[in-house]
Amino acid sequence: MANVVVVGGAGRMGQTIARAIAEAEDLTLVGLVDVRQPADLFHAPYKTALSDFDPASIDVVVDFSTLETARESILWCIRNQRHAVVGTTGFTPHELEEMEAGIKGSSGVVIAANFAVGAVLLQRFAKLAAPFFTRVELIEYHHDQKVDAPSGTALETARVIREARAEAGVVTPPEPTTLEALPGSRGADYGDGINIHAVRLPGLVAHQEVLFGREGEGLTIRHDAFDRSSFGAGVVLAVRKVQSKPGLTIGLDPLL
Incomplete structure (x- = not known):
């Protein structure tokens, strides 16, 4: 059972992903992060910053926010040796290289433009x-x-x-x-x-x-x-796979 926090949980995609994780039998939604309170918390706590959570209580961070926030989420995961699944795009090749070099131990980071x-x-x-x-x-x-x-x-x-x-x-x-x-x-x-x-x-x-x-x-x-729910299955797949795939993975294709 993996504990998951969704960053950007108040957005349309964030709500869709939070629902998919909450409904997955082998995953537990343990928190949502956003600057504004999400419409549906799915019985999970809400905080305005990822740093407000105890890293030991989280296995995977899922980020569907802004590029700036996603950068912070990935750095937080690398620093605390957690896993990250990111649907935010716009990272430069140099950033990806630095990210890959900075990942330690068994931590995994998946960044994909599309999870369908x-x-x-x-x-x-x-x-x-x-x-x-x-x-x-x-x-x-x-x-x-x-x-x-x-x-x-x-x-x-x-x-x-x-x-x-x-x-x-x-x-x-x-x-x-x-x-x-x-x-x-x-x-x-x-x-x-x-x-x-x-x-x-x-x-x-x-x-x-x-x-x-x-x-x-x-x-x-x-x-x-036709519906954002099509992305939910791909994110759930990535959350499951990233825990046994150390390093940086670009795109969903390597996980299929």
Whole structure:
């Protein structure tokens, strides 16, 4: 039985994750952390800072907050040799290197842009398809309250595709559009023939399409998260796995 604290527990994702952990038979929700009181405490104590908890009472810290708070949560876990599962994105490569070097003993840290299993599988399928198509377009759709664009998931998908194409020696043809009537009409240029488009609309949750094209044919791979509960199962999986996976793990894929 693992004791879990959720940082960012008052947010929509935090509430979803707290519920998933509270309902898991082999996990115990022992606290929520946020600057404002969560709507539902799930019978767990609420505090405004992770440091208010006794480290000995916690096995895993789950963080779905802000980048600044997530940095503090990870440092707290490393310092106290606890485990961390983080759904906040935006860490620089240098930060990740420092993080990996600083982790001691059996402590594990999992950082993932997306905890929906289907989204991770989409990236696997996209990696398989990438070497066989000359051009790629990514379209990510999110709710209108999302402040960053493109999403961390879209950037990770683009990275996976670019690496697969580079390994296969795919030659990217020149961008066919030489004149944009409106700047940015072709989306953000990730490089190597990969363009990313971000859509923000009320009513959406999290969705992604990868469109591959080559002479005479195309392939579209799509994932839809219709409800935030789809992320709960992935977080619970990560909480279970991180306890036996020391060091830094990026993405959910290595845990599947």
